[in-house]
Amino acid sequence: MATLPEDEAVAGRTLHIAYTSGDPTASGEIFLRYYDLLKDDLREYIARKNYFLLNGEIDEVADNAALQAIETYLRNPQTYNPDLKTLGGYLKMSAQGDFLNLFKRERQREAGNQTGVVRFDFENWNDLVPEDSDLVAEVEDASAASELLSFAQSCAHNDEDRTVLALMLRFEKKTGTFAGALGIAHLPEKDQRAQVNKIKDRLSKRLKRGYRGGSADGTYGLRTR
Numbered sequence: 001m002a003t004l005p006e007d008e009a010v011a012g013r014t015l016h017i018a019y020t021s022g023d024p025t026a027s028g029e030i031f032l033r034y035y036d037l038l039k040d041d042l043r044e045y046i047a048r049k050n051y052f053l054l055n056g057e058i059d060e061v062a063d064n065a066a067l068q069a070i071e072t073y074l075r076n077p078q079t080y081n082p083d084l085k086t087l088g089g090y091l092k093m094s095a096q097g098d099f100l101n102l103f104k105r106e107r108q109r110e111a112g113n114q115t116g117v118v119r120f121d122f123e124n125w126n127d128l129v130p131e132d133s134d135l136v137a138e139v140e141d142a143s144a145a146s147e148l149l150s151f152a153q154s155c156a157h158n159d160e161d162r163t164v165l166a167l168m169l170r171f172e173k174k175t176g177t178f179a180g181a182l183g184i185a186h187l188p189e190k191d192q193r194a195q196v197n198k199i200k201d202r203l204s205k206r207l208k209r210g211y212r213g214g215s216a217d218g219t220y221g222l223r224t225r
Contacts, residue, residue, distance in 0.1 A: 002041035004088040005033075012087030020077050027074050028152065031169075034088060036204055038066035038095045045096060053106055057193055061106055063200075064173040065099035071171045072098070155206035164199045 005011065015033065019026035042062035052058060069091050073080060080090050152169070156162040163181045172178065178200075179185045179192040187195070 002037055002044060002092070004037070004086065004092075008086045008088045013082045016077065016080065016082050016087050019074070028169075030074065030087075031070055032152075032207055034070060034091050035066055037088065038069060038091060039063055041092050042066060042095055042099050045099070051103060053103075057197075058103070058106075060175065060193065060197070061102050062099060065095050065102055067171050067173055068098040068102070069095035152207065155203055160199055161203055164196070165203055168200065168203065 011033070015026055015030055019030060039062055042065055043059065046058055046062060053061070072094060073087075073091060080087065085093075152165060153162070156165045160182060164178060167178055167181060175189070175193045175196055176185065178196040179187070182196070182199075184192055184195055
């Protein structure tokens with residue numbers, strides 16, 4: 001399993017307190033700290049369990065599960081108890097449940113059967129997210145988040161990067177939505193996914209490197225508040 005940073009016990013609790021206290025930068029910091037960690041953990045989980053899809057991209061299911069776990073926490077932070085588990089541990093557990101749910105749906109879709117889906121989460125997070133929800137707009141409205149937003153934007157070096165980054169910050173998961181925004185919806189689905197994932201991986205690496213600040217041990221650092 002992907003190892004949590006050594007400072008997780010303190011850093012995770014600090015981020016949780018900051019977020020539930022209304023710090024407008026905390027949601028972005030949580031995304032930057034945990035998104036890649038959750039993806040790596042799910043890839044290891046998939047390998048251990050030998051999960052596979054006949055036609056779809058299982059890594060994409062893992063990416064979506066990582067996003068969903070973070071989104072669910074940000075919408076309902078009260079479901080997390082920092083006295084029982086670290087935030088990273090909680091998100092890893094949540095991401096695995098989300099992955100199993102999404103994976104089951106994909107397997108049933110491949111089999112042409114959409115019935116009998118078993119949910120692993122406690123409530124349908126989609127019902128909790130307004131259709132016009134826009135995390136980027138929320139961050140932009142908070143003056144205290146300007147530094148974090150500027151950093152994220154500095155990682156986008158061209159129009160393609162900026163388009164994909166905006167959708168990632170809105171927790172968008174559908175390849176078709178990315179493809180439409182990038183103007184490649186006319187391509188076969190496999191080619192769309194390849195191009196979108198290439199840009200997403202490129203951005204994720206820049207975000208990770210920049211946020212970690214090039215530390216030798218690769219751990220994330222929190223700004224002094």
